[in-house]
Amino acid sequence: MKKTLFDHKIGKGITRPPANLELYGDAGFRAFSIVCAWSIIFLILFILWMIGEQALPAMERYGLHFLTGTTWDVNKENFSVLPEIWGTIYSSMLALLGGGVLGITVAIFLTENFIHDRLAYLFRLMIELLAAIPSVVYGLWGIYVLIPLLRPVAHTLHEYFSWIPFFETELSGPGMAPAALVLAIMILPTVAAISVDAFRQIPAKVKEATYGMGTTRAEAIFKVLIPTASSGLLAALVLGFGRALGETMALAMLIGNSNQISLSWFSPANTLASLMASSFPEAGKVEAQALMYAALVLLLITFLVNLGGLFIQQATMRKFEGIK
Amino acid sequence: MKDLKTPKQLKKEGWKGLNLQKEPFETRSLTNSAFTACAWALALLAAIPLFSIVAMLLKNGGSRLISAEFLSVLSDLPPAGFEAGGGIGPAIVGTLVMVGIASAIAIPLGILTAVSIKMLDSGSILARAAHFIAKVLTGFPSILAGVFVYAILVVHFGYSAVAGGVGLAVLMLPTVIIATEEALGQVPKRMTDAAFGMGCTRTQVMWKITLPTALPSIMTGVMLAVAGAAGESAPLLFTALFSNYYLSSLSEPTASLSVLIFNFSGMPFENQIELAWTASLVLVIIVLILNIIARAIGRKKF
Numbered sequence: 001m002k003k004t005l006f007d008h009k010i011g012k013g014i015t016r017p018p019a020n021l022e023l024y025g026d027a028g029f030r031a032f033s034i035v036c037a038w039s040i041i042f043l044i045l046f047i048l049w050m051i052g053e054q055a056l057p058a059m060e061r062y063g064l065h066f067l068t069g070t071t072w073d074v075n076k077e078n079f080s081v082l083p084e085i086w087g088t089i090y091s092s093m094l095a096l097l098g099g100g101v102l103g104i105t106v107a108i109f110l111t112e113n114f115i116h117d118r119l120a121y122l123f124r125l126m127i128e129l130l131a132a133i134p135s136v137v138y139g140l141w142g143i144y145v146l147i148p149l150l151r152p153v154a155h156t157l158h159e160y161f162s163w164i165p166f167f168e169t170e171l172s173g174p175g176m177a178p179a180a181l182v183l184a185i186m187i188l189p190t191v192a193a194i195s196v197d198a199f200r201q202i203p204a205k206v207k208e209a210t211y212g213m214g215t216t217r218a219e220a221i222f223k224v225l226i227p228t229a230s231s232g233l234l235a236a237l238v239l240g241f242g243r244a245l246g247e248t249m250a251l252a253m254l255i256g257n258s259n260q261i262s263l264s265w266f267s268p269a270n271t272l273a274s275l276m277a278s279s280f281p282e283a284g285k286v287e288a289q290a291l292m293y294a295a296l297v298l299l300l301i302t303f304l305v306n307l308g309g310l311f312i313q314q315a316t317m318r319k320f321e322g323i324k
Numbered sequence: 325m326k327d328l329k330t331p332k333q334l335k336k337e338g339w340k341g342l343n344l345q346k347e348p349f350e351t352r353s354l355t356n357s358a359f360t361a362c363a364w365a366l367a368l369l370a371a372i373p374l375f376s377i378v379a380m381l382l383k384n385g386g387s388r389l390i391s392a393e394f395l396s397v398l399s400d401l402p403p404a405g406f407e408a409g410g411g412i413g414p415a416i417v418g419t420l421v422m423v424g425i426a427s428a429i430a431i432p433l434g435i436l437t438a439v440s441i442k443m444l445d446s447g448s449i450l451a452r453a454a455h456f457i458a459k460v461l462t463g464f465p466s467i468l469a470g471v472f473v474y475a476i477l478v479v480h481f482g483y484s485a486v487a488g489g490v491g492l493a494v495l496m497l498p499t500v501i502i503a504t505e506e507a508l509g510q511v512p513k514r515m516t517d518a519a520f521g522m523g524c525t526r527t528q529v530m531w532k533i534t535l536p537t538a539l540p541s542i543m544t545g546v547m548l549a550v551a552g553a554a555g556e557s558a559p560l561l562f563t564a565l566f567s568n569y570y571l572s573s574l575s576e577p578t579a580s581l582s583v584l585i586f587n588f589s590g591m592p593f594e595n596q597i598e599l600a601w602t603a604s605l606v607l608v609i610i611v612l613i614l615n616i617i618a619r620a621i622g623r624k625k626f
Contacts, residue, residue: 026525033440037454109367134555218359246465248558306463
């Protein structure tokens with residue numbers, strides 16, 4: 001009998017077409033993977049829905065006044081979070097100012113031949129360790145190292161520059177400045193890591209052409225590399241900002257939990273996340289609902305910021321895929 | 325083109341030629357040096373907090389840990405107000421148990437989800453949406469994970485170790501998914517192509533080639549996620565609360581190192597504050613060990 005190409009027993013040969021069972025298995029697993037992918041989308045909707053449901057009574061009771069009022073009075077059950085929204089955004093902005101500059105500088109330092117590759121690797125490890133240190137440990141360090149260190153500086157600044165709104169109060173202990181500083185240190189690794197990726201994405205030929213023109217390193221970095229990587233750096237800053245918005249424990253320990261709106265760096269303030277962390281464990285039913293409403297507000301703010309950052313990041317990636 | 329002079333003509337007129345050398349005291353050279361110095365200064369500045377934190381941890385937390393009674397510090401119950409001594413035993417056990425629960429939930433689920441996303445056509449809207457949402461979730465504020473688990477579990481069953489574990493799992497899940505996806509993406513295409521060429525189905529390629537090859541990288545990501553979970557405290561405030569005693573069942577409030585540090589850091593008693601430092605040192609050591617393991621596993625690259 002003449003043998004044909006397909007005439008072999010399934011399971012005997014070294015290579016063989018998949019058996020029916022395997023094809024069914026494959027189809028089954030493909031179906032399962034669709035379910036899995038949906039489940040993560042479902043998870044995020046579930047999170048939104050659960051927090052929304054818990055917040056619903058407070059939303060009905062306080063409405064939009066919750067976002068514009070400035071009181072948090074447990075006894076009168078009158079709750080609103082404008083000072084916390086202000087504190088969240090202000091502290092994150094200040095942190096971004098410090099952490100952003102430091103993070104991008106570190107990224108430049110690591111990618112543009114400032115130090116030997118091995119040293120750069122070590123330095124990167126150190127920055128990554130900064131990200132591994134738990135938030136509460138930063139808080140503890142902030143209380144017992146940073147605040148005593150800052151106090152004389154703040155005192156001098158207040159004494160001579162109290163006409164500048166940033167320095168108009170005395171630093172009595174916890175406050176915006178120590179909180180924002182710790183926050184800056186905490187977002188530094190995030191900003192640095194994403195910026196490093198942004199600089200690495202620049203095609204080698206761009207760098208070669210730049211240095212080939214006879215530029216100095218500073219010129220190359222400021223005139224070519226930073227503008228080229230700018231959208232990636234922007235993504236790094238936005239995502240770092242998103243991280244800062246949601247940070248909780250270090251801020252709960254350092255910001256002073258005071259319900260006020262002030263431009264001053266040395267007066268105590270509050271953030272949405274630290275309000276929740278410090279009030280929730282002892283909250284009654286009505287206050288807990290109000291806190292859930294605050295959680296929803298925080299969720300929406302961080303979502304929008306993170307979404308923005310990720311969209312910029314993806315757009316950047318697509319741009320460079322074209323060049324490479 | 326007539327008015328263009330040849331080099332010979334130019335030389336005759338006294339032209340010395342173009343100087344392509346960088347002059348050391350030109351403005352742009354000076355700017356460059358200044359910039360280099362600034363970059364060095366800022367980079368070193370960024371490294372200072374790490375050294376400061378490590379130094380303070382060793383100085384304030386080390387004395388108790390490196391002493392004859394370190395075993396009792398690691399196993400005793402936390403002290404009340406004016407009491408001397410005491411330890412952080414329940415918190416260590418609680419942290420380990422809750423991280424264990426979180427890992428048991430998040431690691432298999434995360435890896436499976438990442439495999440699933442990679443199984444879909446990478447261009448499909450579903451795959452891209454799932455990937456994007458996992459990414460968005462990595463930037464999710466940790467305290468909201470606590471609030472979420474509070475709403476689904478604590479409201480009905482009360483504070484418990486299980487709820488704490490689930491809270492940490494919600495935080496670990498996106499990290500595990502993204503790490504696994506990246507690891508799977510690193511597997512050389514020629515390996516999977518070869519397998520497809522042998523007539524394997526997608527499922528077979530995924531389970532027999534891609535996943536085993538990517539396993540070291542996946543473990544790295546997983547270890548980093550576990551380390552992150554060990555240091556989390558915000559979600560635990562809402563889910564596990566705190567307890568002064570060793571946990572006897574998984575459905576009761578549970579102590580954890582991070583919440584102990586939070587609680588003790590604000591206390592007026594010297595002894596508690598010292599214990600908070602000791603607990604921080606122990607926590608950082610745990611996190612560091614997990615980080616080192618992660619890096620040790622992940623060294624092998626393609």
